[in-house]
Structure formats: C-alpha cells, structure tokens
Amino acid sequence: MSTFPNPADLARLDAFDMAGAPRLVFGSGCSSRVGELAKSVGGTRALLVTDAGIVTAGHAGVVTKSLSAAGLEVVPFLKVRENPTTRDVDACLAVARAGNVDCIVGLGGGSSMDTAKGTNFLLTNGGRMQDYWGVGKATKPMLPLIAIPTTAGTGSEMQCAALIADEVTHQKMACLDPKVLARVAILDPELTLSQPPRVAACTGIDAVAHAVETAVTTKRTEQSLAFSREAFRLCASTLARVLTVPADLSARSRMQLGAAFAGAAIERSMLGAAHAAANPLTARFGIVHGNAVGLMLPPVIRFNAHLPSVRAAYAELAVHAGLAESFDSDECGVERLVKRVEDLLQLSGLPQSLAELRVRREAIPALAEEAAKQWTAGFNPRSVGVAEFVGLYEQAFEPRA
Numbered sequence: 001m002s003t004f005p006n007p008a009d010l011a012r013l014d015a016f017d018m019a020g021a022p023r024l025v026f027g028s029g030c031s032s033r034v035g036e037l038a039k040s041v042g043g044t045r046a047l048l049v050t051d052a053g054i055v056t057a058g059h060a061g062v063v064t065k066s067l068s069a070a071g072l073e074v075v076p077f078l079k080v081r082e083n084p085t086t087r088d089v090d091a092c093l094a095v096a097r098a099g100n101v102d103c104i105v106g107l108g109g110g111s112s113m114d115t116a117k118g119t120n121f122l123l124t125n126g127g128r129m130q131d132y133w134g135v136g137k138a139t140k141p142m143l144p145l146i147a148i149p150t151t152a153g154t155g156s157e158m159q160c161a162a163l164i165a166d167e168v169t170h171q172k173m174a175c176l177d178p179k180v181l182a183r184v185a186i187l188d189p190e191l192t193l194s195q196p197p198r199v200a201a202c203t204g205i206d207a208v209a210h211a212v213e214t215a216v217t218t219k220r221t222e223q224s225l226a227f228s229r230e231a232f233r234l235c236a237s238t239l240a241r242v243l244t245v246p247a248d249l250s251a252r253s254r255m256q257l258g259a260a261f262a263g264a265a266i267e268r269s270m271l272g273a274a275h276a277a278a279n280p281l282t283a284r285f286g287i288v289h290g291n292a293v294g295l296m297l298p299p300v301i302r303f304n305a306h307l308p309s310v311r312a313a314y315a316e317l318a319v320h321a322g323l324a325e326s327f328d329s330d331e332c333g334v335e336r337l338v339k340r341v342e343d344l345l346q347l348s349g350l351p352q353s354l355a356e357l358r359v360r361r362e363a364i365p366a367l368a369e370e371a372a373k374q375w376t377a378g379f380n381p382r383s384v385g386v387a388e389f390v391g392l393y394e395q396a397f398e399p400r401a
C-alpha cells in the first residue's frame with residue numbers, strides 16, 4: 001500500500017495573482033500565420049520591427065507575405081540595432097507615425113522586441129522613454145503587439161518589460177507595464193535555425209540561467225515555479241544538442257519553448273544575483289550578456305545553496321530535469337546542477353573565467369559596488385551586498401576545478 005505524506009509535512013503555498021499571458025502559438029512553420037493573427041487583434045496597418053540580418057535570412061519576407069495576404073498594409077522598420085537606445089526608438093517611432101499603424105509586429109531577438117515595445121509606449125502614450133522608466137507609468141492603452149522571436153533566449157515575447165538605453169548617459173532603463181505585453185507570441189522554431197552558433201550559445205545559456213534564477217527568487221510562487229522547472233528541463237536537456245547539431249529542428253523546438261517558459265517565469269518571479277553581477281560586466285567590459293550570466297551562475301548557485309530551503313529548491317530542479325534522483329541528497333542535486341551549467345558553458349566554447357576575458361582583479365570592488373545596486377539583486381534568496389559580490393566575482397576568476 002502506498003504511503004501518503006502527513007498533512008503537517010506539506011509546505012504551505014504562497015498566494016499569487018495570475019496575470020494575463022500572451023496567446024501562445026507554437027509550431028514549426030507557424031510564423032506564416034501572422035497575417036491571420038494580426039487580423040484577429042484588429043490590425044489593418046502593421047508596423048514590422050526587425051533588423052537587416054532577419055531580412056537577409058528571409059524571415060521578414062515570410063512575415064510580410066503573410067500580412068499582405070491577409071489584407072494588411074505593412075510599414076517596415078528594418079533598422080533595429082543591438083541594445084537599442086532612445087535614438088533607435090525615436091527612429092522607429094517616426095516610421096510608425098508616418099505609417100499611421102494600428103498594430104505592431106516585433107520580429108527578431110530581444111533588441112527587436114525592445115524597440116517594438118519602446119515604440120508602442122511613445123506612439124500611444126507620448127513623451128519620451130525616460131517617462132516610463134519603472135513600473136506601470138503608462139496611462140493609455142497600447143497597440144496590439146505580436147512578438148515573433150528568432151532566437152531562443154531572452155523570453156522577451158512573454159514579458160512586459162522594454163529595455164532601452166539612454167542615448168546620452170548609456171543608462172539602461174527597464175520600462176515595465178502590463179499594457180506593453182505582447183497580445184500574441186508566435187514561436188516558430190524554424191526561425192531559430194538561422195541563429196549564428198555564438199548567438200545560439202549565448203542566448204541558450206541565458207535561458208538556462210533564467211530558469212535557474214527564477215526558481216529560487218524571493219518572489220517565486222507555485223505558478224512561476226511551474227514555468228521555471230519546465231523551462232529548465234527543456235533547456236538543460238536540449239542546449240547541448242542545439243550546439244552540436246544546429247540543424248536538429250526538434251532540439252530547436254524544445255529550446256525555443258523552454259526559453260519562452262523561462263521568460264514567463266521572469267515575468268512572475270524576477271531574477272537574482274547572477275544577473276545583478278552580470279550587468280556591470282557587460283556595461284564595463286562589453287562581455288556578452290549570456291556569457292557574463294553563465295560565468296556568474298555557478299558561484300551564485302553555490303552561494304545561495306547555503307540556505308537549506310534554496311538548496312532543496314535547486315535539488316528539485318535537478319531532479320525534475322533528470323540530473324539527479326529524488327533519493328539523492330540536496331547537496332548532490334546542487335552539484336549536478338552546477339556541473340550541468342559548467343558543462344554547457346564549456347561546450348558553448350565561451351570563455352569560462354573572468355581572467356580569460358581579461359577582466360582585471362583591481363576592477364572587482366567597483367564591479368561589486370555596481371552589482372549591489374542592481375534591481376535584481378533585491379530578489380536573490382540570500383542577501384547579497386558589496387562584500388558578497390566581491391566573493392562571487394573572485395570565484396568567477398578561477399576556471400572550473
């Protein structure tokens with residue numbers, strides 16, 4: 001006869017308030033449905049926000065054809081740049097205004113999504129990007145946004161945040177508002193086949209980090225955990241295959257869905273110390289986000305795992321992904337989790353220590369000061385200040401044992 005747990009042993013669940021999510025359309029080739037989907041949200045004149053690489057890859061052509069076939073006018077903005085600034089948003093806004101658009105299609109990586117969202121803020125609510133830095137600053141409804149990611153990583157298609165840098169001060173502004181969330185997210189894994197290997201590696205590691213960090217934040221709930229666990233299972237088991245056999249569409253599908261679920265987890269749980277430590281590395285040394293996060297994640301996992309409840313949460317993640325057995329100790333689960341992250345980083349061919357990236361040790365105090373000020377540091381399950389960040393950076397200097 002099976003034994004049932006004693007009710008007294010069952011952990012109490014935290015309350016949550018489930019926010020809306022985009023309509024999620026997933027499947028190989030489904031980006032050709034964008035016309036029908038744009039029409040379903042009332043679109044007649046669509047602003048297509050993308051970059052030159054996506055045009056060359058042929059994806060913009062497929063999307064334009066589908067929109068036109070459904071009777072929509074297409075107003076293209078094809079000049080998205082990486083890490084968009086207020087100047088990029090202004091340029092896109094001018095095209096949107098001149099085209100009198102009534103819906104927006106963001107096609108590409110995180111930068112296309114951010115440019116599309118930033119434009120939506122200003123087009124519908126006026127003012128400048130700085131006015132929306134923070135949470136819920138927009139008062140008027142926005143145009144329906146359709147997000148079509150071509151990378152598997154940021155999960156921006158599931159999030160209500162636009163990240164736009166101030167053109168003058170270079171300050172990255174996170175502008176969050178539920179109204180800017182995409183109405184429809186179209187996940188077509190075929191579009192991710194065109195990702196260059198380095199992009200697939202960096203965005204893939206980032207998605208894994210999103211799943212791991214969201215699983216333990218102070219804001220996590222059962223709902224966010226469901227997304228974190230499934231995201232980690234999909235990404236941690238698939239990224240190696242994507243890196244070694246890039247043409248495997250089935251692996252690409254799992255990775256893209258995992259990255260979107262990880263994005264949904266961020267939307268509900270925020271991030272932690274690995275992202276807080278990574279941001280100054282990107283800002284000061286130009287280290288690519290996914291590489292910076294991947295380097296900082298193992299020391300952060302070990303640091304957080306000192307708390308028994310967090311250690312158990314990491315172990316649960318490892319068990320759910322098949323990296324450990326439920327009868328293994330939590331310590332064993334944590335080590336398997338760390339090893340998987342380190343193995344993926346090694347397989348990706350990305351530098352594995354700050355020394356390898358030529359970061360100077362003298363920079364650590366300043367980096368730690370900045371990391372401690374990052375918003376995401378506040379959601380880390382174990383309290384992190386300047387002294388703790390110094391320790392985390394020190395560990396990231398040494399290559400894996």
Ligand SMILES: [Zn+2]
Nearest residue numbers: 206210275293
């Ligand atoms: Zn990230």
